[in-house]
C-alpha cells in the first residue's frame with residue numbers, strides 16, 4: 617500500500633526567495649507532485665501565489681504542478697492557472713455557486729479537476745461530482761497556513777471518501793493536506809489516502825534533508 621503513496625510537498629513552506637531552486641531540490645529528492653497553495657486573503661486569511669509565479673516555476677518543475685485554489689470566486693482565475701502550467705487544479709465547493717460547472721471547465725481546459733473539502737464540510741459534497749474529478753482532497757487543517765496540527769477527526773472522512781471512490785471503479789486520487797508528519801501520514805494512509813501533501817515536514821532542515829523527509833512520509 618505504502619509503495620503507491622505519492623508525496624506532494626507544499627511550496628508554502630519553501631524559501632520564497634529561491635522558489636525555482638526549491639522546486640528543483642524537492643523534485644530531485646523524490647517528490648511525486650509539486651503542491652502549490654493559492655490563497656487570496658478572502659476565502660482564507662492569507663495571501664500567497666498567483667499565476668505569474670506558477671508560470672515562472674513551471675520550467676523548474678520536473679513533476680506535475682498540483683494547484684490548490686483557496687480563492688473565491690475561483691472561476692475567473694482557473695484559465696490563468698491552466699495557462700501558467702498547472703497540471704491539476706483543485707477547488708473548494710464553497711468558493712463559488714457552481715462547483716459542477718467549475719470542474720467541467722477545468723476538464724475542458726485539459727487539466728485534472730480536483731475537489732477539496734474543508735474540515736467542516738461534509739463528505740457528501742463529492743457525491744454529485746465524483747464522475748467529474750480525478751482527485752478528492754480532504755483538508756486535515758483549516759486552510760490558510762502551514763504548520764497546523766493534523767485534525768484526527770477527519771480520518772473518518774478520509775475513509776468515507778475512499779469508500780465512495782472505490783465504488784466508482786475510477787482512478788481518483790485521494791489526497792490529504794495539513795499537519796502531515798511521519799506519524800499522521802501512517803494514519804492517513806491507513807484511512808485510504810494515497811497522496812500526501814506536506815509543507816513543514818518536507819522543508820524542515822533545508823535541502824540536505826528533503827530526500828530523507830520525503831522518504832519518512834512514505835512509511
Ligand code: DX5
Nearest residue numbers: 759760762763795814815816
Ligand atoms: C493549508 C495548505 C497546506 C499547508 C500544508 O492551507 O493547503 O498545503 O501548507 O502545510 P503543513 O504540511 O505545514 O501543514
Ligand code: ZN
Nearest residue numbers: 653684793813
Ligand atoms: Zn494545499
